[in-house]
Amino acid sequence: MAGQTLYDKIWDAHLVMERDDGTGLIYIDRQLLHEVTSPQAFEGLKLAGRKPWRIDANLATPDHNVPTVNREQGIDGIEDETSRIQVVTLDDNCRTYGIRQFDIRDRRQGIVHVVGPEQGATLPGMTIVCGDSHTSTHGAFAALAQGVGTSEVEHVLATQCLVQRKTRNMRIQAHGRLPDGVTAKDLILAIIARLGTAGGTGYTFEYAGEAFEQLSMEGRMTVCNMSIEAGARAGLIAVDDRTIEYLRGRPFAPKGALWEQAEAYWRTLHSDPDAVFDREFEIDAAALEPQVTWGTSPEMGVGVNGLVPDPAGFDEPSRAESARHALTYMDLEPGTPIRSIELDKIFIGSCTNARIEDLRSAAKVVKGRKVAGNIKQALVVPGSGLVRQQAEDEGLAQIFMDAGFEWRAPGCSMCLAMNADRLESGERCASTSNRNFEGRQGHGGRTHLVSPAMAAAAAIAGHFTDVREMLEDA
Amino acid sequence: MKPFTELTGVVVPLDRANVDTDQIIPKQYLKSIRRTGFGDNLFDAWRYLDEGRIGLTQNERRINHDFVLNQPRYQGASILLARRNFGCGSSREHAVWALEEYGLRCVIAPSFADIFFNNCFNNGVLPIVLDENIVDDLFREVAAEPGYELHVDLPAQEVVTPSGARFGFDIEPGRKHRLLHGLDDVGITLQQVATIKDFEARHQARQPWLFGALQGD
Ligand code: SF4
Numbered sequence: 001m002a003g004q005t006l007y008d009k010i011w012d013a014h015l016v017m018e019r020d021d022g023t024g025l026i027y028i029d030r031q032l033l034h035e036v037t038s039p040q041a042f043e044g045l046k047l048a049g050r051k052p053w054r055i056d057a058n059l060a061t062p063d064h065n066v067p068t069v070n071r072e073q074g075i076d077g078i079e080d081e082t083s084r085i086q087v088v089t090l091d092d093n094c095r096t097y098g099i100r101q102f103d104i105r106d107r108r109q110g111i112v113h114v115v116g117p118e119q120g121a122t123l124p125g126m127t128i129v130c131g132d133s134h135t136s137t138h139g140a141f142a143a144l145a146q147g148v149g150t151s152e153v154e155h156v157l158a159t160q161c162l163v164q165r166k167t168r169n170m171r172i173q174a175h176g177r178l179p180d181g182v183t184a185k186d187l188i189l190a191i192i193a194r195l196g197t198a199g200g201t202g203y204t205f206e207y208a209g210e211a212f213e214q215l216s217m218e219g220r221m222t223v224c225n226m227s228i229e230a231g232a233r234a235g236l237i238a239v240d241d242r243t244i245e246y247l248r249g250r251p252f253a254p255k256g257a258l259w260e261q262a263e264a265y266w267r268t269l270h271s272d273p274d275a276v277f278d279r280e281f282e283i284d285a286a287a288l289e290p291q292v293t294w295g296t297s298p299e300m301g302v303g304v305n306g307l308v309p310d311p312a313g314f315d316e317p318s319r320a321e322s323a324r325h326a327l328t329y330m331d332l333e334p335g336t337p338i339r340s341i342e343l344d345k346i347f348i349g350s351c352t353n354a355r356i357e358d359l360r361s362a363a364k365v366v367k368g369r370k371v372a373g374n375i376k377q378a379l380v381v382p383g384s385g386l387v388r389q390q391a392e393d394e395g396l397a398q399i400f401m402d403a404g405f406e407w408r409a410p411g412c413s414m415c416l417a418m419n420a421d422r423l424e425s426g427e428r429c430a431s432t433s434n435r436n437f438e439g440r441q442g443h444g445g446r447t448h449l450v451s452p453a454m455a456a457a458a459a460i461a462g463h464f465t466d467v468r469e470m471l472e473d474a
Numbered sequence: 475m476k477p478f479t480e481l482t483g484v485v486v487p488l489d490r491a492n493v494d495t496d497q498i499i500p501k502q503y504l505k506s507i508r509r510t511g512f513g514d515n516l517f518d519a520w521r522y523l524d525e526g527r528i529g530l531t532q533n534e535r536r537i538n539h540d541f542v543l544n545q546p547r548y549q550g551a552s553i554l555l556a557r558r559n560f561g562c563g564s565s566r567e568h569a570v571w572a573l574e575e576y577g578l579r580c581v582i583a584p585s586f587a588d589i590f591f592n593n594c595f596n597n598g599v600l601p602i603v604l605d606e607n608i609v610d611d612l613f614r615e616v617a618a619e620p621g622y623e624l625h626v627d628l629p630a631q632e633v634v635t636p637s638g639a640r641f642g643f644d645i646e647p648g649r650k651h652r653l654l655h656g657l658d659d660v661g662i663t664l665q666q667v668a669t670i671k672d673f674e675a676r677h678q679a680r681q682p683w684l685f686g687a688l689q690g691d
Contacts, residue, residue: 013680016673017666021648025663027673029684037566039507048660054674056689065505082505082528089507100688121688125681133565133589147589149567150509151596151659159663161670165646197492198559201588231562233588254683262683297492318491318557325490416501425525437496437563443525 003272005169006236007204010144010269014127016161023165028156029126030143032112033060033099035090036418037131041154042093052097053160059121060094060101062087063111064418068381068408074105083419110384110410113137113351117221118384120250124239124266129156134351134434136227139235140220141243142269144204146233167233168278170203171271174211176286181468183361184219185353185432185451187211188226189291191283193301200232203279206271207237211285217246218357225352226434229298238270292338292464293436293449295326300436302338304454304466310334329438330446331426339464341448344427346371346378346405346459347441348452350415353432354383356390358452363396365456365470371404372462378405379421381413405459417442430458476598477656481580481626483552486542487616488517493556494563495590499572502527512568513575517543547620555612556583560601561590570597580626582633584609595649598656600626602633602643628654 004012016025038060045052052058065086070077075091078084087104094101102108102115109115113134116122122138128145129135131153138145148162156162178187192199205227212220220237227235237243244263247253254262289303300323302309311323311334327334332341348354348362359382371378380400382388388410391397397407414421415433423429423445432455433440436447450458457467503515505528518526521543523536537544543551554573560583561569570593573581579599584606586594594601604612615635616622625634628650633641645653652659663670678685 014677017669019648021646023646023648025666025670027670027677036504040509040567043507043509044660048658050660053670056686059688080505086505086507123684126684131565131567133563147565149565149570149589149593149596151567151593155660155663158660159670160674161663163648163659163663197562198585198587201559201585228563231559231587252687254687258683262681265681297494322491416496418501418504435494435496435563437494439500439519440496443500443519 002276003274005271005275005277006142006206006238006269007144007167007169010125010127011166013125019163023163025161026127026164028129028160028162029057030121030128031058031153031156032116032128032130032135033058033090033153034064034112034130034132035062035086036064037150038093038153039086039089040150041131041157044154045157050158052099052157055098057160058099059116060090060099061109061112061115062090062104064412064416066104066411067419068411068413068421071104071409079420107385107389110387111351111354111412113225114355114383114387117141117217118250118386120247120253123247123253123262124243124269129162133228134225136233136235137221137225137351139224139227140217140237142236142239142266144234144236147228167202167204169206170200170232170279170281171206171208171277173209173280173282174207174285175209175282176211176284177214178211178285178288181453181471182288182290183451183453184215184222186288186291187285188223189293189298189301189449190288192226192230192298193291194283195230195281197229197297197299198231200227200230203232205232205235207235212237213240216357217242218355221355222352226298229434239266290451290454290467292454294330294332294338295323296329296436296438297322297326298434298436298449300326301449304338304464306338308332308334308336308338339466342374342428342463343430343458344376345423345429346375346455347414347429347431347433348455349379349381349383349413350433351383352434353452354381354387356387358432359387359391359396362452362456363399365453365467366403366405366460367399369403369460371459374462375459378459379408379414380405381408382410384410414441416440430455430464475656475658478579478598478600478653479628481552482623484548484550485553485555485612485616485622485624486548486551487555487613488542489557489613491557492559492562495561495566495569496563498561498569499566500526504566504568509571510575512572516572516576517541550577552577552579553624553626554578554581555609555616556581558584558606560586562587565589567593567597570594570599574599582609582612595653596659598653600628600653602626604633604641604643608641
């Protein structure tokens with residue numbers, strides 16, 4: 001019999017029962033909650049007269065609606081009334097049920113996918129859910145982490161289980177090392193461009209190969225975060241020394257003898273050498289250049305030294321049609337060099353790229369330079385209060401502010417513009433977030449997805465440019 | 475949840491691939507803490523020419539008369555015909571709530587994004603996967619014939635066209651059962667309390683560090 005994949009191992013360790021129709025009842029170790037997708041779940045629970053199954057499996061923090069200014073005012077600093085009600089509702093629900101929350105005033109508050117790993121609330125081998133598609137982020141720790149809908153949030157609250165059919169396995173191998181100036185973000189954007197936004201539907205990814213092994217935990221989180229952008233609900237990376245070292249000493253990670261026991265188990269969390277994957281996908285990481293998306297789907301990306309493609313050259317009519325729509329929305333002409341595209345705004349933030357390493361890599365480019373005159377606003381929004389603090393301690397915040405960036409308080413911010421940070425209609429943004437959908441960053445706004453270093457370079461140049469040239473003259 | 479058995483209804487075609495949930499229901503409506511009130515904002519950015527926000531009524535909006543949902547021939551539609559990878563992106567269940575409240579109880583497409591597909595079954599909406607060629611044909615037939623209706627028969631797992639052509643579709647038996655009877659998954663799972671507790675005890679014995687860590691610092 002062939003060996004098991006990492007996914008198979010985690011699945012088996014959590015299978016409560018197989019149901020008659022071939023679906024499984026899977027035990028969930030951790031549920032992360034935020035204010036947008038949980039109110040209706042708590043309400044459903046209450047209406048049915050049910051209680052959460054296991055309070056200590058849940059961790060909550062508000063992130064989508066919180067403002068990135070006036071945070072010293074707490075809840076009162078949220079100007080928009082509907083946003084405020086949502087954040088207060090999370091407070092109320094957590095208080096009612098005794099669920100651990102880092103509320104808007106807590107220095108540990110932040111984007112839920114930054115907070116979980118940072119606190120050691122995300123651990124290898126766990127099953128994790130959150131009413132948020134980017135829950136895939138936590139797969140960087142060999143945790144089976146998936147986004148779910150609000151009914152499923154309620155289901156997990158009530159039963160500690162999820163009903164699910166086992167997915168297929170796809171291994172994504174990246175050979176070679178990423179060249180200098182080419183980051184985890186560029187790697188995952190290039191993978192999505194090749195696989196397509198639906199290429200991973202029905203699969204769990206496992207990222208393997210030298211390029212992923214070389215990545216820091218932050219970089220691995222960036223990669224796993226965007227698994228969903230290729231249609232996969234979850235992406236995994238095996239446990240290695242980096243995983244263990246990242247977690248050691250985190251507040252909610254096990255301590256003492258329990259740590260020893262946990263570590264021994266975690267070290268088994270990798271695919272067996274003879275495991276068979278349903279699909280293999282390979283990419284040459286050493287040959288990549290920094291990536292920029294030109295369209296309204298994360299798969300519409302190209303190298304920074306490339307051109308906006310001509311839809312007429314696409315072989316599939318439906319893809320050509322989508323590209324035409326996208327170019328109209330983005331106000332771009334086929335054949336335009338990516339480097340000549342001028343920007344209005346810069347956003348460095350989101351659960352994809354708002355960790356300390358992301359801020360360091362952007363600050364390295366920005367240091368001693370100024371944001372270009374045509375840039376109306378350049379925002380840096382750290383992923384959590386602790387990341388913000390660390391960046392201030394390391395002097396990164398000062399570098400950004402000296403260059404003309406605005407240094408903000410943590411939250412999702414302009415990744416989806418539920419708070420006041422947004423693009424106005426027609427504005428063009430270099431963004432380190434994960435989705436360039438129409439209107440995502442504001443009605444009529446135009447988003448180009450890039451790495452933090454590339455966003456920083458675009459801020460300085462006023463248009464896209466190959467960050468590697470800036471790193472050379474630094 | 476409303477049961478779903480058979481449905482005969484007008485089909486509205488949405489001829490775009492990779493329609494994401496940000497398009498189905500834009501973020502500003504996600505600020506609601508209720509499960510209802512999303513129907514008028516389904517496909518908001520395409521349906522209206524101005525930017526919407528919570529609290530604006532339809533009379534205050536500028537309608538985009540070119541968008542399919544606004545064309546007279548598709549009024550009262552209950553079946554959405556879509557292209558591949560429908561519902562990709564965000565996990566927001568609000569997308570399904572909006573479709574359901576608008577009156578669209580069935581979506582037919584060559585493929586769906588995973589999370590959206592799941593969310594449908596939890597809200598009495600039936601997503602049907604049909605072959606790309608069949609979907610192409612349906613798009614042509616809908617365009618050619620105003621008032622075009624399909625009959626969807628869940629017990630028989632068939633879509634029937636006006637000319638009598640029948641297309642079978644797959645559905646997991648558990649999901650079919652729940653849709654047919656309008657059953658809530660939580661209630662079904664809670665019939666397994668003893669099994670879950672048993673598992674939980676064994677799980678805790680194997681991985682004790684997974685329990686209790688979040689309570690207290
Ligand atoms: S940062 Fe963006 S993608 Fe991440 S959880 Fe927040 S809104 Fe979602």
